[in-house]
Amino acid sequence: MSVSLPGSLVSTDWLAAHLDQPDLVILDGSFKLPGVTPIAAEDFATRHIPNARFFDIDKIADHETSLPHMLPSPEAFEHYAADLGISNDSVVVVYDTPGLMSAGRVWWTLRTFGHDKVAVLDGGLRKWLAQGRPVTETVATFPKGVFQARFHAEAVRSKTQVLDNIESRAEQVIDARSAARFTAAEKEARPGLRSGHIPGSINLPFNALTNPETGELLDASSIAKAFEQAGLDLSKPVTASCGSGVTAAALAFGLHLAGKDDVAIYDGAWTEWGQPGDTPVVTGEEK
Structure with missing residues (x-):
């Protein structure tokens, strides 16, 4: 049975109950300002919610500009999304480490490219850890997605x-x-x-x-x-x-x-x- 989101904000209880759903994509969208170490990708490599994939805001961006993490082209985003295992029918839950610092950016990016089946984890990794829920350093493998962008200018x-x-x-x-x-x-x-x-x-x-x-x-x-x-x-x-x-x-x-x-x-x-x-x-x- 496919999973459906209860709304744009999901609880840690909800995510814990649906962690192993095959059509659920969990994204760690954590981000830190330049110069802050360890960087978010290194934090992810140390611990993340099981089955999560790392959404790198600086990588999934327009690299033709000197401005940081500007939106990529729709074509480029299609490739990034597919590489993360996201398809147009995927249900996506995004979190960041503090609760709501950069998760909103990932939520907005997906919606801007036409993917509305996306929610933010309430309290993020911070609440997940405070409740003693499981984390892992194992990076899950997943099939490549098929994603067609619909850009909302x-x-x-x-x-x-x-x-x-x-x-x-x-x-x-x-x-x-x-x-x-x-x-x-x-x-x-x-x-x-x-x-x-x-x-x-x-x-x-x-x-x-x-x-x-x-x-x-x-x-x-x-x-x-x-x-x-x-x-x-x-x-x-x-x-x-x-x-x-x-x-x-x-x-x-x-x-x-x-x-x-x-x-x-x-x-x-x-x-x-x-x-x-x-x-x-x-x-x-x-x-």
């Missing part, structure tokens, strides 16, 4: 589109970075970048959506309230940004749980916008 925003939006204000822009990075009280970790934020944008750090003790997602009403308190109008379209397009997807996932799907991601994010040049930058609390 409306899920992605370019620098030009974000620039145009400063004038039109057709979409709200929300930034997932820390408040200190948003206001420029703290400098960017990537060398050469200016500090501050996109004019007109508002700030909600991505970790405001999870319980700091467990890594679990807040309930949908609490998530909606967090966005509203940040100044977001849930009736209007949204573009999410961050440092390099990873944690912006955590906000997109949170908005999805709150019932809002007219959300796009500025894929170049601050790594592109903050480069020396003519993109306007605001510091402090000013919008």
Whole structure:
């Protein structure tokens, strides 16, 4: 019998009960900032949820640009997905180590290429380990998948589109970075970048959506309230940004749980916008 997801967020209980389902693909989408060691792939080699495959955000990307982990072409993603054993009929569960840092990026990437049968593991590896559930260093083998991408261009925003939006204000822009990075009280970790934020944008750090003790997602009403308190109008379209397009997807996932799907991601994010040049930058609390 094939497995079906109970929703876009699955519990550790649910995953534990379905670990051996042949049509279930478990992806470890953990990611760390440049320079942080051990790297996520090394963590995966040491321990991961049984049957998981490693979704390498830096590898499954467009390598023709200097910007980090930009979306690959649909054709390239088809190859990556197939190599991970993902087919169009696969049911996918994604997790990361802290709970919701990079799993949202993998969730969003799959959906952007037309795969909707994907959920995030609530609490991630952190909760899985806290409950004493099994992990392994054995990398499972699996047959190659057959994946045909259907690219949803409306899920992605370019620098030009974000620039145009400063004038039109057709979409709200929300930034997932820390408040200190948003206001420029703290400098960017990537060398050469200016500090501050996109004019007109508002700030909600991505970790405001999870319980700091467990890594679990807040309930949908609490998530909606967090966005509203940040100044977001849930009736209007949204573009999410961050440092390099990873944690912006955590906000997109949170908005999805709150019932809002007219959300796009500025894929170049601050790594592109903050480069020396003519993109306007605001510091402090000013919008």
